[in-house]
Amino acid sequence: MRNYPESASESGQPILIASNNPHKTQELRRILDPLGLRVTTPEQIGLILQVEETGASFQENARLKASAFSSASGLVSVADDSGLVIDALGGEPGIYSARYSGPGLDDAGRYRLVLDRLRGVRGSARSARFVSAIVLVTPQGKELSVEGSVEGIIAEAPRGRLGFGYDPIFYFPSAGKTFGEMSDAEKDAVSHRGTALRRLAAALSDASAASILR
Ligand code: IMP
Numbered sequence: 649m650r651n652y653p654e655s656a657s658e659s660g661q662p663i664l665i666a667s668n669n670p671h672k673t674q675e676l677r678r679i680l681d682p683l684g685l686r687v688t689t690p691e692q693i694g695l696i697l698q699v700e701e702t703g704a705s706f707q708e709n710a711r712l713k714a715s716a717f718s719s720a721s722g723l724v725s726v727a728d729d730s731g732l733v734i735d736a737l738g739g740e741p742g743i744y745s746a747r748y749s750g751p752g753l754d755d756a757g758r759y760r761l762v763l764d765r766l767r768g769v770r771g772s773a774r775s776a777r778f779v780s781a782i783v784l785v786t787p788q789g790k791e792l793s794v795e796g797s798v799e800g801i802i803a804e805a806p807r808g809r810l811g812f813g814y815d816p817i818f819y820f821p822s823a824g825k826t827f828g829e830m831s832d833a834e835k836d837a838v839s840h841r842g843t844a845l846r847r848l849a850a851a852l853s854d855a856s857a858a859s860i861l862r
Pocket of ligand 1: 669701728729730731732743745746778811812813814815827839841
């Protein structure tokens with residue numbers, strides 16, 4: 649999709665990915681590149697910035713990150729805030745997905761904790777969704793925000809070594825696999841982040857929305 653007007657992403661400045669998470673940065677780049685949006689990373693421009701995620705929603709946290717990175721760099725910045733929402737756990741880990749149970753656990757420790765907490769919960773009662781809120785902010789403070797989600801079931805045991813985070817326990821019924829068993833292309837086509845980013849690109853293909861990049 650390259651039908652939006654000449655913009656920051658195509659002419660001069662690239663869009664900064666407001667994240668220090670290499671897995672997430674890689675996914676964002678992988679999806680945004682073919683959509684025709686030229687991106688850069690904090691590492692590439694030598695920017696070191698940690699943003700406290702004090703928001704009460706995915707969208708608020710994404711906005712905090714995009715605004716902070718945009719102010720610090722002077723670039724249009726795009727942030728994803730995402731997580732796993734599990735119905736049987738009252739929506740946990742949700743916005744706390746990256747730090748579920750506090751620091752000290754790695755990805756595998758966190759998904760094992762989820763599996764422990766779901767012991768005795770069976771079948772469709774293990775319903776869950778990944779949610780991604782994406783917010784793009786300009787140095788002038790203009791903003792565009794989109795969201796994507798994908799429904800699945802928490803597996804009884806981890807499967808697959810691909811992806812990151814909770815991917816090995818997120819079973820995607822129509823593929824008959826966990827996200828940890830899906831290739832990058834398979835995951836991007838259905839994932840919360842893939843959907844949100846395609847919505848962002850579609851919004852930017854609209855001339856009035858694209859004008860925020862100029
Ligand atoms: P954030 O940096 O606060 O948005 O953290 C998001 C966290 O949610 C990640 O660290 C993962 O634990 C989890 N998460 C988000 N998206 C995915 C995904 O696509 N696969 C697996 N885990 C994810």
